[in-house]
Amino acid sequence: MFRQPSPAVPVRSRHIGGPGRRILPGMVVLCLGLAACSSNDGGGASPGGSGTARSGGTLTVAVASKPLCLDPQNNSSNGNTAISRQLVSSLTDQDPATGKIMPWLASKFEASASATEFTFTLRAGATFSDGEPVDAAAVKANFDTIVKLGAVDAVAASYLSGYQGTTVVDSHTAKVTFSRPNAQFLQATSTAALGLLSPASLARTPDDRCQGRGLAGAGPFVLKDTVQGQEIRLTRRTDYAWGSPVWKHQGAAYLDGIDYKVVPESGVRVGSLLSSQVDAVIGIDARDEQRLASGSATELSRPVPGVTYNLTANTQRPLLADASVRKALTKGIDRATIVRTLLTDRYHPATSILTSSTPSYANLSADLAYDPSAARALLDAGGWQAGGDGIRTKDGKRLTLSLIYPGVDTASRNVLQLVQSQLNAIGVDAQLNGLPLNQLAPDQEAGRYDLLWFGLTRADPDVLSTVFSTTAKNRAHLPAGNPLDTLLAKQSETIDAAERTALVEQAQRQIVQQAYAIPVYEQAQSVAFTGRVLGVALDGSAQPAFFDAWLAN
Known part of the structure; x- marks a missing residue:
């Protein structure tokens, strides 16, 4: 059977400032550029801290710019994906420590020896945030629509090069067929670009989807609202029960919600973090890293593949x-x-x-x-x-x-x-x-x-x-x-x-x-956060993952 190569990723997690500044020792790994230290668990999570993970609270995150498009299938910006990744689940996931492709919405998957047919068996019970089931018909609708929108966004469409169609074998089995071998497709199914949206969302115009109007994914968070292009607010799906095996817990996310605040200047973002006006910052300019060293913050970074x-x-x-x-x-x-x-x-x-x-x-x-x-x-x-x-x-x-x-x-x-x-x-x-x-x-x-x-x-x-x-x-x-x-x-x-x-x-x-x-x-992706934030991770594409994150107080 065709096997996908498995890259792995080094992660650096370091506590910055205050007594006991520390660098966590690294693993020697195969893949994602840039020498860096790895967290002890190998999965890119933030340092632990005492206590048991607790539910509740809203994480406030400063980001550099307003996303042009909240639809993960119709953008190619890391800044956009950092937000839209929270809204969708994918057929597979990529373990950030080993690079192995893991089941997610698909409980199992098979590839033909020629890599022209990929069969996904969907796990039972998963739903989109509008209540529609994540079934084989939804998989077909997603891939068919992405190909039709190829002129709008060639990133997601390029992952489906040679796409012939998806056969609905039964409600929980979808067979995706290509006209020629597609060596990269399994890894592609782990990306946010091929994250699944509900059929009703797919029927919306590209502009509606980009603006978040009627955007319903099967992710652990749901778009609540946007505020004059300056804030994007997500809320937790309390019924979420189909998390990736890469994550540290199952069930719903710990956080009640995530509030992304648009703060264009890196220095202002870092200043807001150091003064606890925000809980976390995505994207830190090199010139501001020394400022972080003067405060009590934790920085997590991963080379960007x-x-x-x-x-x-x-x-x-x-x-x-x-x-x-x-x-x-x-x-x-x-x-x-x-x-x-x-x-x-x-x-x-x-x-x-x-x-x-x-x-x-x-x-x-x-x-x-x-x-x-x-x-x-x-x-x-x-x-x-x-x-x-x-x-x-x-x-x-x-x-x-x-x-x-x-x-x-x-x-x-x-x-x-x-x-x-x-x-x-x-x-x-x-x-x-x-x-x-x-x-x-x-x-x-x-x-x-x-x-x-x-x-x-x-x-x-x-x-x-x-x-x-x-x-x-x-x-x-x-x-x-x-x-x-x-x-x-x-x-x-x-x-x-x-x-x-x-x-x-x-x-x-x-x-x-x-x-x-x-x-x-x-490039390297980094996220910095205050001491009250625990359980942050960076996924296989170096995007912040907040499913396991929780607030200590």
Whole structure:
């Protein structure tokens, strides 16, 4: 039978500030990038503390931005997923300590030897928050709808590449069939992107679902309301009884609810935590970690699997259609200095387009070595001559590139300002354009950029297909049928783990050596919380999990 590779994840849990500052010892694990310490239980939970877990209370969490879309099937933002993950359950789950795919809404699952048929037996009694049953017909409705909405969100749809349909064998058995082998599908069923929604929710418009109108999942929390885009309030499902075996307890969540407050500035988020105005913070800029050390807080971090933070080149733009320009950018960025100067030891310089612990990662650090002399030589050979202000020109055109990034992300802005300085030193004028999220998304889709700054989380190498395949996001705007397309298609259909790894390595080399994307650093997800918060965890995709969280007083 086809078997899915099993990545595992290191987690760092540390108490910061006050007497007895401690780092919990780590496990040596296989997969998710970035050396870090692991919690003793291996599952990414916060340090224990005394007493027995108790129910009650509302957890207040500060987040960086208002989610553009609360529908987990129709977004690709980690910030959105941090909230929407609480609303949905998935057919499977991925153990964060071992990477093993575990039953969840499906009590068991089977894959055919060819990885073209996947049969899920659903556990009895699970329901969506609108009362509809989680049955085989609902599974079919979800997958059929995701495929139809492919043009709206190619992330979830890319997980169903080659989808032929779902057969309702009986009310508790669904068989999903693909026209070709789909090596990544089991892992995909553990993600929030394939989290199940009720059939009534699926009948809503994409905008309704994004705004949370009629959004009914089978998760442990339910959307209560939103407040002028500044707060998102969730409440506990008291009848929830189908939790993942990865979690520490069964039944309903301990918390009465979760109140997410939008606090754009990292420094203000951390200040709110230290003054106990909020209980937890998701996303901490490196510059604010020292402030945490002065207070009594606990920080939990996990390396983020998937595509590194990078500058993806729009190869259809005139200046970046020239491979020598793209390659010069790769050689002109000093990744080690960026990490050493602006980040912390939770982050690593990129050594490939995949993070260093994503399954099938290949170490391409030699191709990403900082070499400004070689960068200048490439530009010289391409006919780009240095102007009076140091910026190169060719045929009367300046080597000026537009670089777009999320304007709310101050950590990225700091990194990109240093990248801008480094590129300026080789004669490239990178114009930084921090966009509001509601503008960034359409500009991404329309290709209104020379360089796009982003990373994408997923604990499977098929994340490369999502970003670079011409049938998915195609952020590099490559032509259909290009050699990378062929490699990505082959790896997604290859069952043998060794053969698939070899294909993924070739794909990484092509992306890096052709400079379709310029990797910069590996991201880490972190959440910090006050001493009254216990039982927080980070899941296999490095998203905060609050099912086992409880408040000590």
